[in-house]
Amino acid sequence: MNNNKNISMFKWGINFIIPILCFLIPTTETFTPQIRSFFVITLFCIILIATENLPVFTISLMLPFMYLVFLKQDPSLVFKAWSLEVPWLILGGFILTIALKKSGLLKRLSYMIILLFGGTVRGILYGLLVIGIMTTLVVADATAKAVLMGTLVLGICDALEIKKGSRNATVLGLATFAAAMGPSFIFMVSTGFMTVSGILTAANYSVPTYLEYLLHMGAPQLLFCICTVVMIDILYKPEKLLRSKEFFKEELQKLGAFSSNEKKVLAISIGLVILLVSGSIHGILSGWVFMLVAIITMLPGINLVTPEDVKQVNFTFMMFVVGCLTIGVVSGPLGVGKFIADTVYPYITGSVNQLFAGVWSLGFLSNFILTPLAAYSTFTLPIAEMATQAGTNYLAVIYTFVSSLEQVIFPYEYAPVLLIYGYGLVSFKDFFKYHVIKVILNIAFISLIFIPFWNFIGLL
Known part of the structure; x- marks a missing residue:
């Protein structure tokens, strides 16, 4: 019992410490107070899902409520996921x-x-x-x-x-x-x-x-x-x-x-x-x-x-999906995608290898905050432009980006994945384990199979 209590305290500690550290980051012209608050609220709820500190139904209600109250977002936006x-x-x-x-x-x-x-x-x-x-x-x-x-x-x-x-x-x-x-x-x-x-x-x-x-x-x-x-x-x-x-x-x-x-x-x-x-x-x-x-x-x-x-x-699961979709819906008008793009792009440009690695990382990381559709809309053209400027085939770089958006490690990141997870056949532990290994496998495939293959057929 003591061991279970210690584990519970550890999980709750993580749940509060990470969002607090995010809140302590100074705001700038691009990292606005609203964007910072968005990250704090979203991280708090995502970690609640991962640690299972609260029932799913409670988290599903909490997320839109926090966006409404603390971000002062219009209800028509917060509840847009239902439409x-x-x-x-x-x-x-x-x-x-x-x-x-x-x-x-x-x-x-x-x-x-x-x-x-x-x-x-x-x-x-x-x-x-x-x-x-x-x-x-x-x-x-x-x-x-x-x-x-x-x-x-x-x-x-x-x-x-x-x-x-x-x-x-x-x-x-x-x-x-x-x-x-x-x-x-x-x-x-x-x-x-x-x-x-x-x-x-x-x-x-x-x-x-x-x-x-x-x-x-x-x-x-x-x-x-x-x-x-x-x-x-x-x-x-x-x-x-x-x-x-x-x-x-x-x-x-x-x-x-x-x-x-x-x-x-x-x-x-x-x-x-x-x-x-x-x-x-x-x-x-x-x-x-x-x-x-x-x-x-x-x-x-x-x-x-x-x-x-x-x-x-399973109406609880339906509520959970809507809560997860709300993350992507609210992030767009706040400019979260643009902030991520402006922050990441300077680290992506450089050599061709750096471009491929950076674009893959951009897609993988954007899944945590944006829906794949929002990520496609936000990053496709800038990636194509960067690839062209780097003198490489933009299609190969776009293919890499699309592949990275398929890689998830939490169910909430992608609606189809969330749907299958909702059938309850796989525990969160096994879901996480499999998808982390799949992420590593995808990185290896992009580096050792996809890029050499594209070179072989003349795409690169």
């Missing part, structure tokens, strides 16, 4: 998951996937990467993909009776991160690079075609994705399942023909994918598509989800 698509995508995703589970379709699909990949956790681990790559071709939005992959893996865990927090749950949970995130950058379909492409085009910079991008990024990014999955296999060594492949064959046969409710959910799910794939045609954002699907599951005549079922939705 974004992400919270509603989460709600729609949770409701669709309920429909999938309740109808039995999720169990059927899970059995089929388990059998397809050999009936072992290791087989599913590598199989999920294959599914992630295939899904990327039709679902470009990372957040939508995170919901789909997370729902699928949750169903697999239910089918295998894998308890949350177990080694196998950790393996499959981490595999979901690897399968949902990394493959998005193999093809020129990721929301991140498409945002960058739009910014460059608007500034009269040429951008790669789909095939050129595939040549530049396809092979090294695919190798990186494979290594992230191998890393999970080595670190956590999946445990052997108590049930054999034959058991799942028998269970699948017991399910018999598709029930009426399964057919309804299957039709709705196919419609969902079609709407997600055709987003460029109809212009409806993924979040609103998921909400539409959720509404359909509850309509008279469909009746897949009842008001009683909705009580299963």
Whole structure:
């Protein structure tokens, strides 16, 4: 008990000391009192999340409250995150998951996937990467993909009776991160690079075609994705399942023909994918598509989800996501991005190696404060200009920047990562451990694989 008390005191000490040290930094013309207060409040809440000193729901309420009171920000800005698509995508995703589970379709699909990949956790681990790559071709939005992959893996865990927090749950949970995130950058379909492409085009910079991008990024990014999955296999060594492949064959046969409710959910799910794939045609954002699907599951005549079922939705997690999004929303008008840029740029310029290292560091560090979209908007053009002035290919430097923004070590940094973490399959300790090692792996890949490869194909 004394040991636990000491640990608790140590965590609370960290929680207050770091923000206080930040508050003691003198303000300047660029590091304004408001920006300093923003960092103090944000650091305090981020450390609360990391140390788990307070319940998640409490932190989710505390963050916007502190921005309102201490930064004196307008409520329309502080609560703007609720008007974004992400919270509603989460709600729609949770409701669709309920429909999938309740109808039995999720169990059927899970059995089929388990059998397809050999009936072992290791087989599913590598199989999920294959599914992630295939899904990327039709679902470009990372957040939508995170919901789909997370729902699928949750169903697999239910089918295998894998308890949350177990080694196998950790393996499959981490595999979901690897399968949902990394493959998005193999093809020129990721929301991140498409945002960058739009910014460059608007500034009269040429951008790669789909095939050129595939040549530049396809092979090294695919190798990186494979290594992230191998890393999970080595670190956590999946445990052997108590049930054999034959058991799942028998269970699948017991399910018999598709029930009426399964057919309804299957039709709705196919419609969902079609709407997600055709987003460029109809212009409806993924979040609103998921909400539409959720509404359909509850309509008279469909009746897949009842008001009683909705009580299963994890509204605490939804609040947590909104709280995290609020960090990025509030940082923009305060000029936090510009302050970071002005502070970091003098240390980035120099040799080509210094440029690549500095740009990677800029992307990685900006994730702690800015949303990836805000980082793309803030830094893309200055990075392209610096690369041009340094006499190197700006596309290679931009690719490095995009790759760095995928590297996170806290769940709050990136909405799709936060979504998957919310399924509760992976503890914070294992999440942190895996992603820190993945960060190191990415640095090694950029230095030893990506840059030499770009030199080999003539990009550099």
